[in-house]
Amino acid sequence: MIDDLDLGFDERDRGEKGKHRRSAMRKRKGKGKSGGGGRTVLALMLALVLLGAIGGGAFYGFDRVQSYFVTPDYDGTGTGEVTIEVKQGALIADIANVLYEAGVIKSAQAFIDAAEENARSKNIQPGTYKVRKEMSGESALGMLLDLKNKIVKGITIPEGRSAKQTFKLLSEQTKIPVEDFEAAAKDPEALGVPDWWFKRTDGKPVKKSVEGFLYPDTYEIPPKATAQVILKEMVSNFLTVTGKMNFAERVEKERGGISPYEALIVASLAQAEAGNKDDLGKVARVAYNRAYGEFPCNCLEMDVTVNYYLESTGQRTKSSKEMTAADMDNPKNPYNRKLRGMIPTPINNPGKDAMEGAMDPPAGKWLYFVAIDKEGHSAFAETYEEQLKNEAKAREAGII
Numbered sequence: 001m002i003d004d005l006d007l008g009f010d011e012r013d014r015g016e017k018g019k020h021r022r023s024a025m026r027k028r029k030g031k032g033k034s035g036g037g038g039r040t041v042l043a044l045m046l047a048l049v050l051l052g053a054i055g056g057g058a059f060y061g062f063d064r065v066q067s068y069f070v071t072p073d074y075d076g077t078g079t080g081e082v083t084i085e086v087k088q089g090a091l092i093a094d095i096a097n098v099l100y101e102a103g104v105i106k107s108a109q110a111f112i113d114a115a116e117e118n119a120r121s122k123n124i125q126p127g128t129y130k131v132r133k134e135m136s137g138e139s140a141l142g143m144l145l146d147l148k149n150k151i152v153k154g155i156t157i158p159e160g161r162s163a164k165q166t167f168k169l170l171s172e173q174t175k176i177p178v179e180d181f182e183a184a185a186k187d188p189e190a191l192g193v194p195d196w197w198f199k200r201t202d203g204k205p206v207k208k209s210v211e212g213f214l215y216p217d218t219y220e221i222p223p224k225a226t227a228q229v230i231l232k233e234m235v236s237n238f239l240t241v242t243g244k245m246n247f248a249e250r251v252e253k254e255r256g257g258i259s260p261y262e263a264l265i266v267a268s269l270a271q272a273e274a275g276n277k278d279d280l281g282k283v284a285r286v287a288y289n290r291a292y293g294e295f296p297c298n299c300l301e302m303d304v305t306v307n308y309y310l311e312s313t314g315q316r317t318k319s320s321k322e323m324t325a326a327d328m329d330n331p332k333n334p335y336n337r338k339l340r341g342m343i344p345t346p347i348n349n350p351g352k353d354a355m356e357g358a359m360d361p362p363a364g365k366w367l368y369f370v371a372i373d374k375e376g377h378s379a380f381a382e383t384y385e386e387q388l389k390n391e392a393k394a395r396e397a398g399i400i
Contacts, residue, residue, distance in 0.1 A: 073110035077139045078132030083151070085222055086144070088126045088236070095124065099140055103133045110137030120145055127151070127220045152220060157234070159216040159351035160271040164311060166214050166349065170230060173221070180227035185210040191228070192235040197248075201259045202292075202341055212264045212346030213238045241352055250359050258292070267358035268346035272304040275376025279369070280357035282380055286366050291342045295367055298340050303328070305335040308347035370394050 084102050086095055092115045096108035105111050114137040115121035124144050128151040131143045143149045155173045157166055167181035188210045189195060197213075198206045214231065215238035221230060242248065248260040255263060270283040290300055306327055307317040318327065328337045335343050350358075366380040368387035372394045379390035394400045 071109045071113055071137075072107040074106045074134045074136050076136060078104070078135030080133045081130055082133055083128060083130055083223060085128050086124060086126050088233075088240075090126065092121060092124075095144070099131070102131075104131050104135055105137050105140050106134070107137075111140055112137075114138040114141045118145075125150065128222050151223070154218045154220050156218040157214070157216045157349070159354065160268075160348045161216065162308065162311060162348045163209075163211045163214060170227075174225070174230070176227050176230075181231065184226075184228040184231050188213060188235075191231050192239065194239075197261055197264075199259055200261055200342075201257055202262060204341060204344070207344040209345040210235070212268055212349055214349045215241055216349055216351050242355065245352070245355065245359065247355055247359050254360065255288075256292075258288070262342050263358045264350070264355070265342055265346045267350040267354040268348045269300070269302060269304065270357050271348055271350040271354040273302060273369075274354075274357075275371050275378065277353055279376075279378050280354050281361040282357075282364065282366060282378070283369060284354075284358040285361040285364050286369055286380070288361065289365065289367055293365075293367075297338060299336075299338045300343065301337045303337070305339075305343055305347060306330075306333065306337055309333045309335040371399050373397060373399065 082102050082104060084098050084104065086098070090098075092112055093108065096105070096111040096115075099105045099111055100108045118138075118141060121141060125147070129144055129149050130151060131140060131149065135143070155170065157169065161169070163185060167178050167185070170176065170181060171178045184191065188198075188208050191210060191213075193208075193210070193213050198208050200206055210231065214234040217234075217237055219230070219233060219237075247263070251258060251260045251263040266284050266287045269287045270280045274280045274283045287300060287302075289295060291298060303320045303323060306323060309330075310317050310327075330336060335347070364380070365382045368381040368384065368390075369378040370387065370390050371377070372379045372390060374397075379393065381387040381390055391400065
């Protein structure tokens with residue numbers, strides 16, 4: 001085989017033997033000229049195919065390797081429309097997963113990368129948004145930061161509304177029947193209220209109720225939300241707010257053995273009785289002093305508890321002037337003014353200020369109070385004689 005190769009040695013080095021070998025080689029080439037040319041063409045074609053295969057494999061391999069280092073992402077702003085929900089407290093990764101599962105982005109990482117490059121990403125608000133399918137991560141982020149894409153259906157629940165009043169308001173705004181809310185509210189623990197919230201230290205039987213746990217706030221109601229979904233969100237908000245306040249921990253530590261649930265009841269009483277934010281803590285102190293302190297009957301003697309019973313049983317509520325002795329001391333009423341100790345449940349859903357007042361009330365031996373001006377401020381007294389003087393001031397001011 002080596003004889004077929006022209007190694008290109010110098011003629012002087014080869015001598016006569018080299019000449020004879022080249023002569024013989026020329027003779028052989030002359031005999032098979034056409035066959036050798038075909039083999040050359042075939043060899044060229046095989047070489048080209050081989051190079052093409054190697055090149056294609058290299059491209060495929062590069063593409064595969066590149067896919068490991070380049071985040072999968074769509075181009076452009078997408079098409080169509082889809083609704084997604086950003087939940088309260090959701091992290092960027094949580095939002096990315098929601099978008100990916102809805103077909104909005106090609107990969108969760110594409111959105112995470114876009115968020116890391118945009119400092120405004122921390123401003124994404126919880127709520128429901130209209131976005132498009134198959135968007136780039138950057139475009140999806142832009143839509144969530146543009147509040148025009150947010151579906152706003154806010155319902156404001158004022159402080160101090162009872163559960164019954166809250167259900168009616170929610171029903172009016174959502175068109176969900178009141179009966180659906182009432183049915184969902186029958187099991188507070190299914191709505192997320194932990195069992196330990198219903199523990200009492202006053203020896204009274206526990207009546208598990210959602211009353212007190214429907215935190216007053218403005219809520220954005222997701223499309224097609226059920227009564228249970230809405231109430232769960234309100235309970236979750238209550239747990240978040242009280243958790244940040246360390247409400248339960250502080251009550252147990254600072255209120256002399258009173259349970260967090262009893263303190264929540266007191267917060268609802270303060271919310272109902274105080275006519276001014278400044279007096280919430282003082283009214284809470286009066287409730288504690290009456291139920292657990294040196295008050296002759298150790299009863300609350302508050303008209304708001306009577307009205308709660310009237311409302312919950314479908315009766316008309318009354319002003320203090322309209323209430324009869326039978327109304328105020330009805331033995332069938334578990335919220336009786338003369339009931340010894342604390343009532344069975346909260347009478348409304350108090351706000352943060354009322355809960356702070358019940359958690360950390362100002363020191364004082366007050367047992368009585370009465371509103372004395374049109375701004376709702378009250379005068380507080382330790383004795384009944386002082387209360388009578390304050391009531392006289394209230395009459396002069398035309399308050400009572």
